[in-house]
Amino acid sequence: MPDIRTVTTHCPYCALQCGTILTRERTGVVVRPSDFPVNQGGLCQKGWTAPTLLDTPDRLKHPLVRGNDGELRACSWDAALNVVAIGLRAAQREHGADAAAVFGGGGLTNEKAYLLGKFARVALGTRQIDYNGRFCMSSAAAAGSAAFGLDRGLPFPVTDLGRADVVMLAGANVAETMPPLMQHLTRPSLIVLDPRVSATAQRAALHLQPAPGTDLALVLGLLHIAVVDGFCDTGYVRSRTSGFDEAWKRAMTWWPERVERETGVPVADLRAAVRMLAEGERAYILTGRGVEQHSKGTDTVSGFINLALALGLPGIDGSGYGCLTGQGNGQGGREHGQKADQLPGYRSITDPAARQHIADQWGVDVASLPGPGRSAAELFASLGQEDGPRALLVFGSNPVVSAPDSQHVVERLRALDLLVVADFVPSETAQLADVVLPVTQWAEEEGTVTNLEGRVLRRRRLRVPPSHARSDLEVLHGLATRLGQPGHRFPTGAREVFEELRSASRGGIADYSGISYTRLDSGEALHWPCPRISRGHHPGTPRLFLDWFAHTDGRARFVPVEHRPPHDAATHHLPLWATTGRVLTQYQSGAQTRRVPDLHAANPEPFVEVHPDTAERAGVRDGQLARVTSARGSTIARVRVEPSMRTDTVFLPFHFPADGSANLITPAALDPRSRMPEFKVAAVRLDALSALAGPKSTTAGSSPVDSTGQTEVYG
Ligand SMILES: Nc1nc2c(c(=O)[nH]1)N[C@H]1C(S)=C(S)[C@@H](COP(=O)(O)OP(=O)(O)OC[C@H]3O[C@@H](n4cnc5c(=O)[nH]c(N)nc54)[C@H](O)[C@@H]3O)O[C@H]1N2
Ligand SMILES: Nc1nc2c(c(=O)[nH]1)N[C@H]1C(S)=C(S)[C@@H](COP(=O)(O)OP(=O)(O)OC[C@H]3O[C@@H](n4cnc5c(=O)[nH]c(N)nc54)[C@H](O)[C@@H]3O)O[C@H]1N2
Ligand code: SF4
Ligand SMILES: [Mo]
Secondary structure, rough: OOOOOOEEEEOOOOOOOOOEEEEEOOEEEEEOOOOOOOOOOEEEEEHHHHHHHHOOOOOOOOOOOOOOOOOOOEOOOOHHHHHHHHHHHHHHHHHHHHHEEEEHHHHOOHHHHHHHHHHHHHHHHOOOEEEEHHHHHHHHHHHHHHOOOOOOOOOOHHHHHHOOOOOEEOOOHHHHHHHHHHHHHOOOEEEEEOOOOOHHHOOOOOOOOHHHHHHHHHHHHHHHHHHOOOOHHHHHHHHHHEEEEHHHHHHHHOOHHHHHHOOOOOOHHHHHHHHHHHHHHOOOEEEEEEHHHOOHHHHHHHHHHHHHOOOOOOOOOOEEEEEOOOOOOOOHHHHHOOOOOOOOOEEOOOOHHHHHHHHHHHOOHHHOOOOOOOOOHHHHHHHOOOOOEEEEEEEEEOHHHHOOOOOOHHHHHHHHOOOEEEEEOOOOOHHHOOOOEEOHHHHHHOOOEEEEOEEEEEEEEOOOOOOOEEEEHHHHHHHHHOOOHHHHHHOOOOOHHHHHHHHHHHHOOOOOOOOOOHHOOOOOOOOOOOOOOOOOOOOOOOOOOOOOOOOOOOEEEEEOOOOOOOOOOOOOOOOOOOEEEOOOOOOOOOOOOHHHHHHHHHOOOOOEOOOHHHHHHHHOOOOOEEEEEEOEEEEEEEEEEEEOOOEEEEEEEEEOHHOOHEEEEEOEEEOOOOOOOOOOOEEEEEEEEHHHOOOOOOOOOOOOEEEOOOOOOOO
């Protein structure tokens, strides 16, 4: 394995995938930004400090197996993989194929995501595989597919935003979550929709500050104003869309004064937002988790797409709608088959032609391919239950901290016969595991990821991994062969896996068949779809929808949507809304960034942002510890009194574990179509910690329910 001095690669964290150059110096690995159009020489603090994690003192160095005494102990790879294979087979022998389950992540490379899906369907023959992207952009994906016939976060390059006159950021705090993106947002006027005066809202020309969970009413109101005030692009609607009348019927009753009452946003601001979007020559509407992570997230995104269609934005060069994908490979991670209902190439696992194509690719009988499994939250809720899995493999997620109603998730994980976690640090989930498998990190392996603009990028190896770490691909190979699979079916080389992936994706929605490591290594900017063609090379598709949308009639579809309240109701006992999100220096469950001293020092503990009047009413002071309690349980956080907060809303970051975890209070109420949990609204009470007695947290009311009581299949 070559040990190289310098490589050009990409940041291990978010979907922006800033370009970086890594160098091995005597002092360790050093990072600097590369000349990549997305970050244009910029990196956020997470990017600058990313190499620190490579040599973090508590990095996992040996496989660990839990002994009869309950202690995790180092052992050989052979021994650990044998324990896993025997445990998986025992569970399946006794309880059927679906007794083994797999949970993946949107941080995994395309190659890993692909091989993980193949491993679940072929080596385990289980239906039960899903991934943390279900918690991330599943609502936007479902709404995007319904409207446009395919789901690619941004159907245009990020650099297009720099030419815009106006950009609406609906529930996205990019100044903290994708800081280098702000370089592309200096020219356009920003309209920000956020219940908080976020770092991004501070840069906005217009900030709408709705109550959490009211965005659907808000956007129905914006559509209402657009139509009534004559801003609807009727020519575009007639020639490029279908379904306007039904969508308009719902928006008709959302007159501005009603919207103001529901959302708290003044009518004048609603009108100003529509006027700015309509009068800008080039305009974009972008959604983030703030509007998507709700039990009505899919409908809310449909509402924003309806507004964009009425204004004639999507599929026009210089304008559009997009969803800001979150994780490093949040886009590619949702295309290659680690979703419960999906086969590679963004194919549906229930489509007979898709099943046949993939079965042929994999050299297996089509009848052996399982059908769709449970979505993430439903999978967690079923673990160890009568009809649920008894064994779970986790690759690239830390659900003990990041899943909704997490206390209940911990109980379910504890009920398993076998929990296996592959990670490079002892995450909170790894600490619960029966077997922990130490894997290599981004700078120690090859692969590809697909960034938020659908551009496929090469991650490159800089250095040799620690001697006992194996790559996820090697782990899957080791397990598959122990489960009786021929070794060649589970290659360990990223390039080989990519060759298989591109062939499997051929003819699918996300077609990578024209992309190769050779083309990527020569510096080509390749956005999917990029099919293999008989003569020459397909150039890839940086801008989608310019001529057609991906439905068979080539039109985009309005989807009729109606507002509904959140799962929780505010009561005398739980009078406030809690919403959750991110801070600049911590990433996700914090498993990685809490181990980077410079990042952790900037935000070392859980906090809750509270308006001064709300704090006073609750009897809490700035800097004090407070307990935030919902119907699920309670969490402890330090009070930050913040005059710009709404008086009915508090905000907590979700990056912290144990009794400071925000997900102790979030509901596992699910969107009926995307199965997205309601991370962004919980009814809560705030109390000074000292004034409290009684149980630390409760776990009542825990099985996931969708907000409408429906159980239809998700998108
Ligand atoms: N620093 C940092 N950067 C990250 C990540 C990280 O963990 N840390 N994670 C990455 C990932 S995976 C993702 S998905 C992205 C997420 O990126 P964002 O979507 O920007 O992140 P959030 O902070 O979850 O939510 C954005 C904003 O939504 C607001 N919000 C809360 N409730 C509501 C509501 O009901 N309506 C509206 N309109 N707004 C609401 C919050 O106040 C918050 O400011 O970030 C990526 N980048
Ligand atoms: N309350 C609340 N909860 C939320 C959200 C919210 O806004 N509010 N946001 C949700 C969103 S958008 C997301 S994306 C999720 C994310 O939440 P998680 O799924 O928990 O994401 P991470 O913390 O990134 O966990 C990744 C884990 O995998 C490890 N890892 C990283 N790369 C690899 C790899 O290549 N291989 C292996 N084997 N392991 C790897 C890391 O060390 C880490 O332990 O959280 C969700 N939870
Ligand atoms: S913005 Fe995202 S990709 Fe860029 S340096 Fe920061 S974490 Fe890395
Ligand atoms: Mo995410």
